[in-house]
Amino acid sequence: MLRPPSTPRQKVSPSQVPILWSQAQAVCFDVDCTITKQDALDDLAEFLGKGHAVRQITHQAMNGDMDLDLALQERLKIMAPIVDSLQDYILSNPAEGRLVDGIQELVQELQARNVPIYLISGGFRELILPVADLLKIPRNHIYANRFVYMADDDGQIRVHGFDPTEPTSHEGGKPEAIRRIRSQKPFQTIVMIGDGITDLEAVQETGGADLFIGFGGVIERAKVIEGADWFVNSYQELIDALPRWKVAMIGSGAFASSVAQMITYNVAKKATFNNRVDMYVYDEPFGDTTLSKAINTMHENPKFLPGVKFGENLVANPDLQDTVKDADLLVFCAPHQFLKNMCQQIQTVVKPTAKAISLTKGIHISPTDGPQLLSTMIRRMLQIECCVMMGANLANEIRPGGFCESTIGSHSTEDGEIFKELLETDYFSIRIISDTEGAELAGALKNVVAIASGFCDGCDLGENCKAAILRQGLEEMRELSKRLYPTVRDETFWESCGVADLIATCYGGRNHLVSQEYAKRAGKDSFEQLEKELLNGQKLQGVLTSSEVQAVLQTKGWQKSFPLFVAVDAIVRGLFHPKDIVRYRTVAAEAELKDLHHINSEPSLLEKRLSKSMRIQNILHLDVGDF
Numbered sequence: 312m313l314r315p316p317s318t319p320r321q322k323v324s325p326s327q328v329p330i331l332w333s334q335a336q337a338v339c340f341d342v343d344c345t346i347t348k349q350d351a352l353d354d355l356a357e358f359l360g361k362g363h364a365v366r367q368i369t370h371q372a373m374n375g376d377m378d379l380d381l382a383l384q385e386r387l388k389i390m391a392p393i394v395d396s397l398q399d400y401i402l403s404n405p406a407e408g409r410l411v412d413g414i415q416e417l418v419q420e421l422q423a424r425n426v427p428i429y430l431i432s433g434g435f436r437e438l439i440l441p442v443a444d445l446l447k448i449p450r451n452h453i454y455a456n457r458f459v460y461m462a463d464d465d466g467q468i469r470v471h472g473f474d475p476t477e478p479t480s481h482e483g484g485k486p487e488a489i490r491r492i493r494s495q496k497p498f499q500t501i502v503m504i505g506d507g508i509t510d511l512e513a514v515q516e517t518g519g520a521d522l523f524i525g526f527g528g529v530i531e532r533a534k535v536i537e538g539a540d541w542f543v544n545s546y547q548e549l550i551d552a553l554p555r556w557k558v559a560m561i562g563s564g565a566f567a568s569s570v571a572q573m574i575t576y577n578v579a580k581k582a583t584f585n586n587r588v589d590m591y592v593y594d595e596p597f598g599d600t601t602l603s604k605a606i607n608t609m610h611e612n613p614k615f616l617p618g619v620k621f622g623e624n625l626v627a628n629p630d631l632q633d634t635v636k637d638a639d640l641l642v643f644c645a646p647h648q649f650l651k652n653m654c655q656q657i658q659t660v661v662k663p664t665a666k667a668i669s670l671t672k673g674i675h676i677s678p679t680d681g682p683q684l685l686s687t688m689i690r691r692m693l694q695i696e697c698c699v700m701m702g703a704n705l706a707n708e709i710r711p712g713g714f715c716e717s718t719i720g721s722h723s724t725e726d727g728e729i730f731k732e733l734l735e736t737d738y739f740s741i742r743i744i745s746d747t748e749g750a751e752l753a754g755a756l757k758n759v760v761a762i763a764s765g766f767c768d769g770c771d772l773g774e775n776c777k778a779a780i781l782r783q784g785l786e787e788m789r790e791l792s793k794r795l796y797p798t799v800r801d802e803t804f805w806e807s808c809g810v811a812d813l814i815a816t817c818y819g820g821r822n823h824l825v826s827q828e829y830a831k832r833a834g835k836d837s838f839e840q841l842e843k844e845l846l847n848g849q850k851l852q853g854v855l856t857s858s859e860v861q862a863v864l865q866t867k868g869w870q871k872s873f874p875l876f877v878a879v880d881a882i883v884r885g886l887f888h889p890k891d892i893v894r895y896r897t898v899a900a901e902a903e904l905k906d907l908h909h910i911n912s913e914p915s916l917l918e919k920r921l922s923k924s925m926r927i928q929n930i931l932h933l934d935v936g937d938f
């Protein structure tokens with residue numbers, strides 16, 4: 312007989328049950344009467360004309376009134392099917408007709424959330440395989456019994472017994488199977504779902520499941536109802552209680568709006584997401600109303616991306632804390648100079664379980680933090696995971712019928728997949744790579760090269776020259792990224808976040824547009840003025856990034872290895888004419904001397920312009936930061 316557990320198990324408290332279910336890292340299902348409508352052995356016995364005798368034994372075992380291995384032996388002895396009959400039974404009972412209502416949907420919902428599914432059954436592998444294949448459950452996720460075959464005297468191959476080394480061939484087999492699963496992957500929360508007392512056993516032993524859900528859709532057993540943490544008769548109950556990721560977009564500029572637009576349509580289509588998307592808007596007057604109100608009535612961003620319609624499930628919110636407080640997925644897409652302040656504002660309200668992705672291009676430098684990747688800053692300030700998406704994604708070109716690619720850099724494949732699910736469309740294709748640092752640095756640094764490309768075009772230096780600048784730029788992007796993070800991979804620069812983003816930005820980006828105009832006007836109007844004049848509130852990232860990069864190079868003493876970056880910074884600071892980009896190598900060498908001269912002379916207009924970058928460079932003497 313099955314022994315009761317030595318110390319009665321404390322059931323999971325009702326308030327914890329939905330939490331554990333929503334946090335399940337793996338879900339294990341019993342098969343017979345849980346996934347399929349029948350007990351396969353009973354059904355096989357019926358097929359063989361021995362139904363009554365076998366059913367009685369199954370009932371005793373499932374109620375915990377008979378030892379499992381004895382029950383198995385007895386049933387096989389009664390049936391002793393030959394292989395041909397077994398085959399006939401399997402072929403005449405296709406898996407499609409055996410499934411319990413709602414199980415396919417539940418399994419798909421879990422798979423969409425990347426929750427691995429295991430089958431742990433006292434039934435037989437041969438009978439389970441078609442079901443597992445139909446539900447797309449990998450065969451190595453099946454823990455079940457195996458028939459042992461033997462040839463009769465008359466040459467027939469017949470089931471003779473079962474393999475006693477399989478965990479589910481004996482008592483305690485289900486917790487044992489779960490311990491084996493844990494030894495392969497250290498899941499923190501494993502849920503067991505089943506109809507029988509042996510399934511309940513899975514939660515009653517150390518190392519077993521963390522939550523037991525009894526299923527009564529086929530058969531209700533009193534002991535299971537009594538012992539289950541949660542007892543359900545329909546899988547819809549479990550589907551309804553699954554978490555739906557709530558998304559917040561932090562930013563409302565051109566790219567933020569373009570991405571938010573794709574998100575609104577994706578979440579409406581996919582059950583894994585909450586339908587509502589909140590977007591933080593840095594509010595400003597718009598006509599006789601405010602921008603956030605205009606967005607909510609027009610369902611588009613009339614200032615930063617006019618004419619592109621959001622789904623009506625987008626809510627523009629001028630309150631940053633309110634926007635993020637319930638969010639599970641935070642999409643950061645604000646200009647990089649504002650990001651730290653935004654993180655500070657939301658530090659106390661972000662859910663500890665939230666995950667973030669940064670679409671922002673730039674690097675972070677501050678007196679207290681030193682130089683950091685933006686994703687590192689987000690990770691540290693909010694104590695949550697953060698991946699990045701970078702790519703050749705000019706906001707005003709992203710639309711149905713078009714095509715573009717992007718790169719998600721994520722240390723965790725699971726997080727990368729979640730964000731890919733959220734962001735990918737048939738016209739916005741995403742590849743996930745693990746080189747987060749390479750992707751992020753490529754995205755930030757190409758903006759500096761884009762400034763150089765604008766100088767080329769503004770001064771009519773020709774395509775050969777521009778191509779040479781782009782080549783050198785790509786090389787410096789890769790070299791600097793690898794020096795800062797030795798894990799950065801060369802291949803990353805062949806992804807959309809590398810060479811493709813470089814090309815798109817150097818031909819069609821705002822950094823290129825403004826620096827081209829700066830060059831045409833021979834530096835007479837500052838970048839700040841031109842940004843205001845040409846971009847209607849949109850923000851340049853390349854100029855600030857250039858001085859941030861310069862600060863890193865100076866602190867490291869690496870200027871000589873990055874002549875293009877040094878030259879761009881010197882031209883931006885007005886030390887040289889934009890056309891001097893053509894001789895960037897000598898400009899870089901001369902820039903050092905000029906800087907020395909200016910530091911020693913009287914304060915001038917030029918020095919006021921220099922002050923921001925010099926301030927950044929000075930604070931880098933603090934021994935903080937990551938680079």
Ligand SMILES: NC(=O)C1=CN([C@@H]2O[C@H](COP(=O)(O)OP(=O)(O)OC[C@H]3O[C@@H](n4cnc5c(N)ncnc54)[C@H](O)[C@@H]3O)[C@@H](O)[C@H]2O)C=CC1
Pocket residue numbers: 562563564565566567568592593594615644645646647649670671672673704705706707848849850851852
């Ligand atoms: N626009 C594009 O094509 C792409 C942009 N990106 C990156 O996405 C990030 C965001 O760019 P966009 O969405 O294009 O923005 P944007 O440059 O079009 O707009 C600027 C945004 O900053 C906001 N803002 C202004 N002052 C602020 C303040 N003090 N605090 C907070 N927010 C303030 C404005 O309200 C506006 O939403 C940048 O890092 C950019 O490099 C990435 C890929 C493509």
Ligand SMILES: O=C(CO)COP(=O)(O)O
Pocket residue numbers: 672702703704705706758761812815816819820821822823851852
């Ligand atoms: O990053 C971009 C495209 O991928 C946009 O670049 P700009 O900010 O120069 O427009």
